[in-house]
Amino acid sequence: MKLRRLWAVARKETLHVVRDPRALGVSIALPMLLLMLFGYALTLDVDHVPFVLWDQSGTAASRDLVSKFTGSPYFTLAGAAGGYGEIREALDHNRALMALVVPVNYGRDAAAGRSTQVQVIVDGSDANTATIVLNYAEAIVQTASRELGVRVAMARGLAPPVDPLDLRARFWFNSDMVSMYFIVPGLIAVIMMLIAALLTSLTVAREWETGTMEQLISTPVKGSELVVGKLLPYVALGSLDMVLAVAAGRWLFDVPLRGSLLVLGLMSLVYLVGALSLGLLISIVTKSQLLASQVAFVATFLPAFLLSGFMFDIANLPRALQVVTYAVPARYFIVLLRGVYLKGVGPGDLHLEGIFLLVFSVLMVGLSVLRFKKRLV
């Protein structure tokens, strides 16, 4: 490997990137856009859930219960219903996510100090939202239940009942429950793979398709020089994205970086080189830009997004897919990033992930160099 030739290839590739302002723009703007979206627009937290009310009781007691729902920031009354048919219609048209049904004997039971029940119907299509909505509703009903107990006891001249149990919850690592703390480290891993899918996966295939590969073959450039030279400008671009993402996390979203910045930087570089080489390898093997784009999407971006624990918990996957995730480098990188970011754990606790990433990276660069043949087929 000669440094001069390596440098020449890197310069040529840099010119390709710089001369195409759109590619350059997208590779910086897209990661920023993703960070902004996740930071400001996307959340699974639910509030102002629209619900319809079927109050068969129509008493002061039932109105008191309903006011607990409407007074909570989690629920908004979207209208009244006069039966299950109307509830069905409201849910069908997505006008409401939930229906509260107060039975006809509610007021009588509450006044007489008897136990009673209300019905909550939830649109189960979106299971996550439905679960959260049910949890909110349950909490409100529990409060109402406690008040009912106290009121009845006082009316009978008894001491108010004591809650037998009190649950105290503490959230570690993210005591304010800010989802950005969780998202930012994962997003960094996804963005790096995105750059690989968009940039390096097409670069060698393009040379084959447009015929400039023949010119490269006729030069004294060696395969390894070509591979490494083509990687260098993209590593620089990816590192820029990385720095921007970490900076945005730190100053825009106040995500605490509890671990070492050095560990973070080094491991990101290792992962980045591996991801970009994977893209390059796809490009070398397919030799067609259309094919490379499809393969790259499935091999780089999709697993980083779905099988890495970024959004969906690996523990929830079926066993067979859990095994597959061991081959997804983003999985290790995300564990590492979250560890460094949120738990402040050092290299000692995460050396296994680090070693795996290193192996992945070396393997990808090695395979790219081996598979690249300077020969016309």
Added chain:
Amino acid sequence: MFERLRAMLRKEFIQVLRDPRMRAVLVVVPLFQVIIFGYAVNTDVRGVHLGLLDLDNTPASRAFVAAFTGSGYFSATRDLASPAETVALLDRGTVRAVLRLDSGFQRDLDAGRTAHVQLVLDGTDSNTASIVMGYASRIVATYGRSVLVEHAGRTLGAAPPPSLSMASRAWFNPNLDSRFYFLPAVIALLVMVISIILSSMAIVREREIGTMEQIMVSPIGRMEFILGKTLPFALIGFLDTALISVLATFWFRVPFLGSPLVLFVATGLYLMSTLGVGLFISTISRTQQQAMMTAFFFMQPAILLSGFIYPIANMPRPVQWLTFLNPLRYFLVIIRGVFLKGTGFEVLWPQMLGLLVLGLALLGLATTQFRKTSG
């Protein structure tokens, strides 16, 4: 005209299907994605790994712990030897939460005092943590109620304080299986990715490798060229929709309550929009890489701002308005309605109208732009 269009279509099919690897990609990639999506996209919080630290170790504390382990929400519970272990287990992610009962739990319960229970949760994933917290409060409330009833039973003649309870039912998805919600959406997603990427790269490729000039000198007209470049991908879009619908219904057992006709019409309307976007991208790109990057730049926000995973109702108001320009937004409501609720044209017509308007506008924009750039 039809003869020339047929020739053009034949050329396109040959070009796409000539490479055996591309043939494989067109079938294998969607299948692969459905399998991955079908199994991976899952927001159910079940089988949470729970650590148990019972420092009281009395019949009462053990009964309470049994209420947790028997609830079905938690699995693979693990007994901690000492409080110090909490940190290590949560750090390594072995458990999601640790339930801690201090000594005196039974004494407090028996004396009619409030017994304190502590739950330490790994808050890293805040959505999962708050759902786990919800499960725990439900278990605690139910158990607390049974304690009250039992206490009242011990004192002769005393009735337990009245309670208000909640009977809950989830319509359309009684077991709250999130796969039912996501799999129909995967169809929308895949059709978009495939039709936009293929159509946007198809025209640019001719330009990049120089065959565009050969087409220009042939008697093929602009409309025939555009149709030739979109119809094959519309066909692939329909085929993928059918393929994935069958897979979702028969393999993943997602209920399909609506009519295939509604789905077919809606898919056609939806393809108008996605192919319009693909065509437009190809008119403003010079290289395939540019086309692909532009396609991604459109699709990433389109997927995230569609209600696919993140509900639109949770977004800030200006962003919610922006989603009206997103074809995926309308199609998701339609496809989820058709699959899970069995709704038809009478409920879904506003969404279909939205797709029609958007599709006509995008196709119109793309053809005008195409005329300008290729003229």
